[in-house]
Amino acid sequence: MDQINNIEVVPCTNSNYLKPFRVHYNQNGTKKSWDFMRTHDSVSVLIFNTTSHCFVLVKQFRPAVYMCEWERTKPQPHETAEKADEGAAEAAGPESQEGPTVPEEKNSPPQPPASAGVTYELCAGLVDKPDLSLEEIARQEVLEECGYDVPASKLRRITSYRSGVGVTGAKQTMFYAEVSDDNCVGEGGGEPQEGELIEVVKVPLHEAMTFAYDESIPKTMGVIFSFIWFHNNMSPKYKISTNV
Incomplete structure (x- = not known):
């Protein structure tokens, strides 16, 4: 389990990934x-292992998700004010004619566990190499994150779409890749020098749709959409129920 500590939230004055306008x-x-953010486009890849009949996903800690969960547990301003008034009234007693006083600020909610920020995702990466095609970028991500060496020519383009349209409007292009155990040349896990800590996860084909619709499993929309796409387009080929 990841250990998350020494959290400090500071203004973002310079970033290689996000620029506010x-x-x-x-x-x-x-x-x-x-208000919007200018950021890179991206690619994602739905990976299906034909040897074990399972999908290959990645699992990693996402600070933005973690901070959203932490903020969600904090009392809202009106809740804090109401509790302050109630506490002051109780301290003053029924005969006091003085107005309420604000008590000292109580401790903030306990820090959530690291698991609150962990999500299941498709293998994905930023489009930040202008000399490479989208297929070549996707191929690199599959190799780095999941350990499979797949020729770029074997990647099937599913579709592209806009993500985060209210904030970024960036475009993500989704690919499909079939791999086998013979294509596995490493453990994956991302690039440690870039700070990536990625766990490779396998989801059996027959459990895919249950996984997609299970709200207790934190995942991206890309996972849900791609599993539905596979069910509609590829399941008959393998003659295996996707458990819809």
Whole structure:
């Protein structure tokens, strides 16, 4: 289990991955403004192992997910104010004519476990190498994260779509790759020098749709969509129920 500690949230003044902007524009005569992030496009790959009839996913700690979960457990401002008023009224007693006083701030909620920030995802990566095609970038990610060496020509393009349209609007292109145990040339896990700590996870084909719709399993929309795509397009080929 990952150990997460010494958390410090600070302003982001410079980043190689995200750049915040505010755009002003007129829409049908109405002046509007919108805040957005400029970021890289990305690729993702649905990997299916034909030897073991399972999907190959990655599992990793995501700080953004973790912080959202932590923020969700914190009392909202109106809740804090109500508790402060209640505490002050109890301390003053029924005969006091003085207004409520705000008690000292109580300790914040306990830090969530690291598992609160762990998600199941498709193998994926940023499109940040202009000299490589999307297929070549996807091939590199499959090798680095999951340990399978798949020729770029064997990657099947599923579709592309916009993700985070309210904030980033970046495009992700999804591929499908069939691998076998013979293609496995390493353990995967990502690039340690880049700070990646990735666990390779296998989901049996017959459990795929149950996995996709289980809300207790934190996962990306890419996992759900790609499993549905496989069920609609590839399941008859393998004549195995995807347990819908």
